[in-house]
Amino acid sequence: MSTAVSQLEHTYADAVPDLVLNWSAAPVRNPSALVVNDELAAELGLDPRELVGSGLLTGTVPEGVQPVAMAYSGHQFGMYQPRLGDGRALLLGEIVDPQGHRHDLHLKGSGRTRFARGGDGRAALGPMLREYLMGEAMHALGIPTSRGLAVSTTGEDVPRDTGLLPGAVLARVASSHIRVGTFQYAAATGGPDLVRALTDHAIARHHPEATDVLDFYRRVVHAQAALIAQWMLVGFVHGVMNTDNTTISGETIDYGPCAFMDRYDPQTVFSSIDHAGRYAYGNQPPIARWNLARLGEALLPLIDEDSDTAIEKATAVVQEFGEVYERHFQAGMAAKLGLREPDPDLVADLLALLHAQQVDWTGFFRAGTPRDLFLDRDAYDAWAARWHPELDRDHANPLYVPRNHLVDEALTAAEQGDLAPFLEILEVVSAPYTEQPGRERYTEPGSGPFVTYCGT
Ligand SMILES: Nc1ncnc2c1ncn2[C@@H]1O[C@H](COP(=O)(O)OP(=O)(O)OP(=O)(O)O)[C@@H](O)[C@H]1O
DSSP states (O other): OOHHHHBBBBHHHHHHHHGGOOOOOOOSSSSSSEEHHHHHHHHHHHHHHHHHHHHHGGTOTTTOOOEEEEEOOOEEETTTSOOOSSSSSSEEEEEEOSSEEEEEEEEEEEOOOOTOOOOOSBBHHHHHHHHHHHHOOOOTTTTBBBBEEEEEEEEEEEETEEEEEEEEEEEEESSSBBBBBHHHHHHHHTTTHHHHHHHHHHHHHHTTTOOOOHHHHHHHHHHHHHHHHHHHHHHHHHHOOOGGGBBBBBBBOOOOSEEESSBTTTTTOOBTTTTOOOOOOGGGGHHHHHHHHHHHHHHHHHSSSSSSHHHHHHHHHHHHHHHHHHHHHHHHHHHHHHSSSHHHHHHHHHHHHHHHHEEEEEHHHHOSSSGGSSSHHHHHHHHHOOOOOOOOOGGGOOOOOOOOOHHHHHHHHHHTTTHHHHHHHHHHHHHHTTEEEEEEGGGGGGOOOOBBBBOO
């Protein structure tokens, strides 16, 4: 086995042993690597063939390596759940790549752990391929994200509401899986000492420039504000922005019922369980800020020993979210519109127009003649008279995003044994800015509305 694999490190488990549970993956009947991310493997200094042969992708670990289930709690749809944790996931260990960057190697669908509650610990092939595809699309768009290293089928069926589905294990890589919910769990179960140990580890790993706990908090708030702005600029709807899916690193994780919006509408929701629209496209910035306020609460005893002062300081920091988000969003919109300087009024009027006219978000910014996309062309002309692009816009506007109707089509085919459509859409969204002749259908919006079953 390559040195990188045999030298999986465990700095997280060593730093906060109270936040992990030693655990092993459930044996898999007939493991077979279906998709392997050669490019990512190479970046990590791993040999893809050796990786497949080692069994690591479904949880067979070298001697001396101890996988763990990570503990966390979290607010799910606004309701506090004291004990979530990796119910069907495992942290195999950390890989330090040839550049010296540390990454978690994590499995999803590797069997029940003590955190599983009612779940069976398994994952179905479709959702694991969805997570892999979405991560690659986001990565190609330049958005911080976890990435799939491989999806392996298990040879076992998984019972879900829609019937028996092929089972799979996703091996994924992230700069860490430390979540707002991890801090909530530490605060609730261990108090300030445990929060301090977790904070020290998170600072060293993600925000080493932080001068103190308040400054660490500020850096997380800013990283999340920048991330959410990037989601909004590409029309990404995460779908399950619970505090346990909000990272300290500022990376996107946990791709469940997520999707890219076609027609611009702030109310866009894809998740079949999000009845109230809590996690609709347009709600994402305030929800992220709300989640970050929960992080602030967990950090309060470390921010100041006087609780009123701590609350005052943390509140001031979380309130920076709006301004930082707006700065990133407006800079991004200026790039999308080819402007030298942000123009919030022009943007606000464009958004109102796109909404009223139900114009495709991704399509508008790369259209040769955007006017053709509007029913009320006079309204467009009135807006466009104020729009004077000066800069090249193609590098800021993807031609291809994973359109939900095409993702569903590819996943359905994969579940029936035909991987070709999945491999094609993966290739298309992996080069989102480059025109790919013959692939025009990937630029077309679906006829929606679409609901992504929150199945797992
Ligand atoms: N089939 C399942 N078996 C066991 N636990 C599950 C199952 N599905 C979800 N869970 C657990 O429910 C909780 C919340 O689920 P959520 O959808 O946020 O996570 P997930 O999709 O399993 O994984 P992650 O957030 O790590 O990507 C987690 O603690 C997860 O481990």
